[in-house]
Amino acid sequence: MARIQFLLLAGLALSFATRQQLRVPLYSRHSPMPNAFIDGNLGRGLHLLLTNRENVEYYGQIAMGNPRQNFSVVFDTGSTNTWLPSANCPKDNQACQTHRRYNSSRSSTYSPNGRNFTLNYGSGKVKGYLSQDTVHFSGADMPGLIFGEVLIHQLIKSNTLIFDGLVGLGLGNLAWNNTTPFLKLLCNQNLVNECMFSVYLQRTEDEGVGGEIIFGGVDKSRFTGRLHYVPIAHANVWKLTISKAFAGTSLIDANMDALLDTGTSYILMPRQTYDNLLAIMPGESKGIEYILNCRRNALPHIQLIIGGKPFYLAPKDYLIEVELEFKIICITAFVPVNLDFWVLGDIFLRRYYTVFDATGKRIGLAESVLNAK
Ligand SMILES: *[C@@H]1O[C@H](CO)[C@@H](O)[C@H](O)[C@H]1NC(C)=O
Ligand SMILES: *[C@@H]1O[C@H](CO)[C@@H](O)[C@H](O)[C@H]1NC(C)=O
Ligand SMILES: *[C@@H]1O[C@H](CO)[C@@H](O)[C@H](O)[C@H]1NC(C)=O
Ligand SMILES: *[C@@H]1O[C@H](CO)[C@@H](O)[C@H](O)[C@H]1NC(C)=O
Numbered sequence: 001m002a003r004i005q006f007l008l009l010a011g012l013a014l015s016f017a018t019r020q021q022l023r024v025p026l027y028s029r030h031s032p033m034p035n036a037f038i039d040g041n042l043g044r045g046l047h048l049l050l051t052n053r054e055n056v057e058y059y060g061q062i063a064m065g066n067p068r069q070n071f072s073v074v075f076d077t078g079s080t081n082t083w084l085p086s087a088n089c090p091k092d093n094q095a096c097q098t099h100r101r102y103n104s105s106r107s108s109t110y111s112p113n114g115r116n117f118t119l120n121y122g123s124g125k126v127k128g129y130l131s132q133d134t135v136h137f138s139g140a141d142m143p144g145l146i147f148g149e150v151l152i153h154q155l156i157k158s159n160t161l162i163f164d165g166l167v168g169l170g171l172g173n174l175a176w177n178n179t180t181p182f183l184k185l186l187c188n189q190n191l192v193n194e195c196m197f198s199v200y201l202q203r204t205e206d207e208g209v210g211g212e213i214i215f216g217g218v219d220k221s222r223f224t225g226r227l228h229y230v231p232i233a234h235a236n237v238w239k240l241t242i243s244k245a246f247a248g249t250s251l252i253d254a255n256m257d258a259l260l261d262t263g264t265s266y267i268l269m270p271r272q273t274y275d276n277l278l279a280i281m282p283g284e285s286k287g288i289e290y291i292l293n294c295r296r297n298a299l300p301h302i303q304l305i306i307g308g309k310p311f312y313l314a315p316k317d318y319l320i321e322v323e324l325e326f327k328i329i330c331i332t333a334f335v336p337v338n339l340d341f342w343v344l345g346d347i348f349l350r351r352y353y354t355v356f357d358a359t360g361k362r363i364g365l366a367e368s369v370l371n372a373k
Contacts, residue, residue, distance in 0.1 A: 021217035022138040028210025065107025076263030080170030083148030095153035124155035146179040192216025223353035227364035230307035248300030252276035264345030274336035
């Protein structure tokens with residue numbers, strides 16, 4: 001009897017526990033620049049290539065300190081560090097001055113750290129010093145987050161970026177030693193019962209709610225079919241392996257890793273892969289852009305084989321309309337970079353609902369409901 005009661009209680013506890021989720025709505029806004037928040041400098045080509053492109057930014061709300069100071073942040077699966085602009089940034093750093101700034105002397109939960117840091121991204125760099133405070137989001141309070149207070153803000157087109165800072169949701173090590181990254185801290189403090197999160201991004205025409213991150217859960221109404229899980233390709237990075245990549249029926253790549261990155265707008269790929277792709281794309285090079293006509297039926301579907309299952313990008317997913325000399329032309333969302341892996345950014349994540357499971361060290365993918373029609 002005691003045993004049955006115990007099991008019953010355990011069962012109740014479990015069903016209660018599995019409901020412990022933190023839902024963070026993501027807002028979307030058109031921005032003149034796409035993001036590329038992956039660690040490291042991708043080379044100058046990317047900066048030039050991406051100017052003028054139509055693009056969507058996804059950001060969520062957090063608050064830091066007590067009383068709370070509000071910020072808009074990118075939740076970035078491609079990096080691990082968290083930073084916010086600092087109230088102490090110099091007056092002549094316009095990028096910093098045009099965003100909300102964290103003022104540690106206005107927070108009773110702040111504690112100093114003082115170490116300096118620099119972070120380099122595909123989109124530029126930020127520099128400053130470290131601080132510690134309590135971060136609040138989706139009704140949860142998470143004390144003890146060590147984050148960067150940014151003094152020097154040198155991201156591309158940073159004055160036009162809507163978000164203030166960035167929350168790194170990577171599994172990896174921080175740029176700074178002996179501190180615990182956001183996701184690990186969240187799990188260590190048992191703020192969610194399962195150490196995982198899922199990402200849903202919408203393709204939106206209007207500004208407004210554009211998706212959701214659920215820490216500790218999955219929303220089954222957002223995808224069709226089953227989640228297809230694959231192990232992560234390396235310890236501590238949200239990368240999986242693409243065993244084969246096809247454009248139409250042509251093989252363009254094989255056995256390549258791909259980073260699943262909410263902080264990057266497009267699909268980045270190694271130069272050789274990009275060349276293989278262009279070889280079968282009907283279009284023409286103009287400077288560093290590759291111009292296609294916008295007739296979708298003439299263009300190939302991209303097929304990525306991941307864990308034995310095909311995942312697709314159709315022309316409607318990867319074509320981007322831009323105006324050039326008063327004419328509408330199309331370019332692709334594929335960008336060649338100096339990397340030996342792919343980066344599957346928002347273009348891919350809008351098509352596929354994605355689960356980032358830190359406990360299982362695996363990534364789950366399923367077709368987003370928006371594509372099922
Ligand atoms: C911060 O955000 C919360 C929730 O969105 C809001 O209620 C509050 O008024 C905001 N505070 C400030 C100072 O803007
Ligand atoms: C930070 O807050 C303190 C206390 O309110 C204030 O005196 C100080 O001027 C603020 N610093 C900046 C740079 O705004
Ligand atoms: C941090 O950087 C500031 C200048 O930005 C410098 O004055 C200070 O000495 C540096 N501190 C450490 C510990 O390196
Ligand atoms: C961590 O700190 C040690 C000693 O200060 C230093 O030698 C090492 O390079 C640091 N590692 C990283 C990743 O910053």
